[in-house]
Amino acid sequence: MQKYSKAKAALNFNLVIAIxxxxxxxxxxxxxxxxxxxxxxxxYLIFALAFLVFAIPFIINIIKYFLLPETVLTIxxxxxxxxxxxxxxxxxxxxxxxxxxxxxxxxxxGFDVGSIKLIFTNRDPITIRFIEGxxxxxxxxxxxxxxNVNRFRK
Numbered sequence: 001m002q003k004y005s006k007a008k009a010a011l012n013f014n015l016v017i018a019i020x021x022x023x024x025x026x027x028x029x030x031x032x033x034x035x036x037x038x039x040x041x042x043x044y045l046i047f048a049l050a051f052l053v054f055a056i057p058f059i060i061n062i063i064k065y066f067l068l069p070e071t072v073l074t075i076x077x078x079x080x081x082x083x084x085x086x087x088x089x090x091x092x093x094x095x096x097x098x099x100x101x102x103x104x105x106x107x108x109x110g111f112d113v114g115s116i117k118l119i120f121t122n123r124d125p126i127t128i129r130f131i132e133g134x135x136x137x138x139x140x141x142x143x144x145x146x147x148n149v150n151r152f153r154k
Contacts, residue, residue: 002140004073007113007132011065018058025051065130073128075140082128097121099141
């Protein structure tokens, strides 16, 4: 049985960028009356609002991170368990059709964090976010899908 937990690096990444953007907007809001060049509109107000708008997706990701349980994915021999907010989704080996990596931005920065999209034969796709050890989880899911399909086809 393999268990995969949510990644602390994703939280740190989103926190740093959100704090940077919020501090930038606070600085711009405090400098509203100190504009040297007047162009008919206030550039500090525009930048402050832009920083706040750009911070919204990162704040949403932080909230989503805290709503996830500690373990987000469990792979057993013939069953896959996806842990959601208040429920566990148990998936049989034959219903999982394919998997794909998504948002694996960590490969560029040297850490292994991202999302996996699971496509099923009889239900809507599910995306599992903030997985730590994305490469190992993807490889284990590939073995899970193709090993079980080959075993049941015989």
